[in-house]
Amino acid sequence: MTSGLRFLVAAKRCEIAELEQLALTSALVNVTGRLVHGLQRERGLSNLFLGSQGQQFGEVRRQQIGESRQIEAELRACFDELDTDSALVGNGARLFSRMAYVLHGLDALEGLRLRVQALEWSPRQATEAYVRLITGLLAVVFEAADSASDPEISRLLVALFNFMQGKEFAGQERATGSALFAAGRAEAVEQQRLLHLIESQERCLEVFAEFSNAQALELWNATQASAMLAELERLRRVLCTAAHGAPLNDQLSKAWFDCCSRRIDRMKAVEDRLALDLLQACEEKVTAAHAELGRFHALNNSPATEPDVLSFFQTPSGANAGGYATAPTSYGPHLERSILELVQEQARRLQSMSEELDTVRASLNERKLIERAKGLLMAHRHLSEEDAHKTMRQMAMNQNRRLVEVAEAVLSMADMLPERLA
Numbered sequence: 001m002t003s004g005l006r007f008l009v010a011a012k013r014c015e016i017a018e019l020e021q022l023a024l025t026s027a028l029v030n031v032t033g034r035l036v037h038g039l040q041r042e043r044g045l046s047n048l049f050l051g052s053q054g055q056q057f058g059e060v061r062r063q064q065i066g067e068s069r070q071i072e073a074e075l076r077a078c079f080d081e082l083d084t085d086s087a088l089v090g091n092g093a094r095l096f097s098r099m100a101y102v103l104h105g106l107d108a109l110e111g112l113r114l115r116v117q118a119l120e121w122s123p124r125q126a127t128e129a130y131v132r133l134i135t136g137l138l139a140v141v142f143e144a145a146d147s148a149s150d151p152e153i154s155r156l157l158v159a160l161f162n163f164m165q166g167k168e169f170a171g172q173e174r175a176t177g178s179a180l181f182a183a184g185r186a187e188a189v190e191q192q193r194l195l196h197l198i199e200s201q202e203r204c205l206e207v208f209a210e211f212s213n214a215q216a217l218e219l220w221n222a223t224q225a226s227a228m229l230a231e232l233e234r235l236r237r238v239l240c241t242a243a244h245g246a247p248l249n250d251q252l253s254k255a256w257f258d259c260c261s262r263r264i265d266r267m268k269a270v271e272d273r274l275a276l277d278l279l280q281a282c283e284e285k286v287t288a289a290h291a292e293l294g295r296f297h298a299l300n301n302s303p304a305t306e307p308d309v310l311s312f313f314q315t316p317s318g319a320n321a322g323g324y325a326t327a328p329t330s331y332g333p334h335l336e337r338s339i340l341e342l343v344q345e346q347a348r349r350l351q352s353m354s355e356e357l358d359t360v361r362a363s364l365n366e367r368k369l370i371e372r373a374k375g376l377l378m379a380h381r382h383l384s385e386e387d388a389h390k391t392m393r394q395m396a397m398n399q400n401r402r403l404v405e406v407a408e409a410v411l412s413m414a415d416m417l418p419e420r421l422a
Contacts, residue, residue, distance in 0.1 A: 012293045018149050019289055023282035025095075025144045028078045029157070030275040033164055035075050036137050037268050038068040040171030043130035044257055046116045047123045047175045051182025051253065054119050065113060072106060079103070095143040102140060105133040123179035124190075127172065134168055146364050153281055158363055159211040160274040166204030167267045173197040174260035177239050181253035186242035194240055196386040207363060216273045223266040231259050366404040373407035 045061040079099055112129050115121045121129070141164060145157035173194060180190055209217055235256050242248060370392070377388040396406045 009293065009296050012289060012296060016286060016289045016293065019282060019286045022148060022150065022153055023279070023286060024082060025147070026153075026157075026275075026278045026282050028075075028082070029141050029144050029160065030279065031071065031075045031078050032137050032140055033160075033271055033275055035068065035071045036134055036164060036168065037264075037271075038064065038071050039130060039134055039137075040168065040174075040264065041261070042068050043127060043134075043171065044174045044178050044260070046113075046126050046130070047179040048182050048253055048257060050116060050119065050121070050123045050126060051179045052250075056182075072109075076103075076106070095140065095147060098136065098139045098143050102133070102136045105136050109133065123175075123183070127175050127179070130175070131172060134171075138165055138168060142364070142367075150285060153278065153285070155211045156213065156274065156278045156281060159208050159213070159216070160271065160278060162204045162207040162211070162363075163267070163271055163274060166201045166208060167264060167271060169197045169201040169204065170260065170264055170267060173201070174257060174264065177235070177260065178253055178257050180239055181248055181256050182250055184248050184250040186239070186244055186246045186248055188244040191240050191242075191244075193386060194236070196390065198236070200389075211363065212274070213277060216270055216277065219273055220267075220270045223263075223270070228259060228262050231255075232263060235259060366407075369404055369407040369411065373410040376410055 042061065042064045045057050045064055048057040049061050082099075112121075112126070116126050138161070141157075141161045145154065145161045148154035148157050176190055176193055176197065180186065205220075208220075212220075235252065238248070238252070239256075373392060374385060374388040377383055377391060378385060381388075381391075383391065392403060392406050392410070395401075396403045399406070
């Protein structure tokens, strides 16, 4: 007769397989973050190079391209290590499709670099091209966060994704401001873009603070009170308050780039801490799961005290009416526990994990709704991404509603729009 312990062992093996896959995905996220950082710097230097009509920053740009190529090779190697035949990969269809999109972008990257080198593209064109590729890389991180089946790892991934997204907005701000200073002339459209990017950074960092662990948050807060931030605010005012068409001091382009770079480098230190915490959490959970599996095997090979069969219908101490506890209970080393006790404990733990995951994924689901609503507005009203977001923010303020509630209202109107737009 098949015993309950057999299925407990099978469940634990499935959990270990999922955790090991998460560990591989977390390593992929780590390399992805490094490549994003390299491409962000490459983008800023390319804008300085283009803004100066190729007269400055050529050599440092070439050096950065070399570094980006090395990290790209590492990322491609990580892609090769993933088991694309496994059904255990969470969100496999979406995750693998994001990776395919990223590989297509990486294949096109050399063409982008050649056009920048030949001064064939404007700073805005180059920025948009880099943004498209970096957005694709961040989408890989997003899908990784959405696939996590462990609450602690999911929280770390959500915090890391939002921090990386905030850092990307900071990188776009650096690139946009670099182009403005290097060109020596204020442009109203680009100034509005800067304001949008500053607001977007703050929004992402708020979510990061909500889900981050204490150590990473403390590290981030320690970077906030400094002369560097004061200098950044001063340069922001120069860029954002100049009248359209007014001259800008092109000698400030390097000061702006360096100031933004110092801030982004500090952000990278926090990002690295989050990535390290993520990898350590995966390793610790895999080790603990293997230890628990060993205890299951030991229990199978030792005499167990069988409880009263009617104890199945009794509510365990600390559990709710449904038989599930409101908080997980740590396993002990006692092999004399009955199979029923193990089953009840496993059920309580899984119930608690499910409730925690629902809480964490609410943030990701809200983001999905907001992005879909922005896309609908962009198509229906022919708006830019910045204008669509600004419109939704204004609607939220006017109606005293949360942004996600406005997004839900926008999406509820999709059926009334022409089919090609909805």
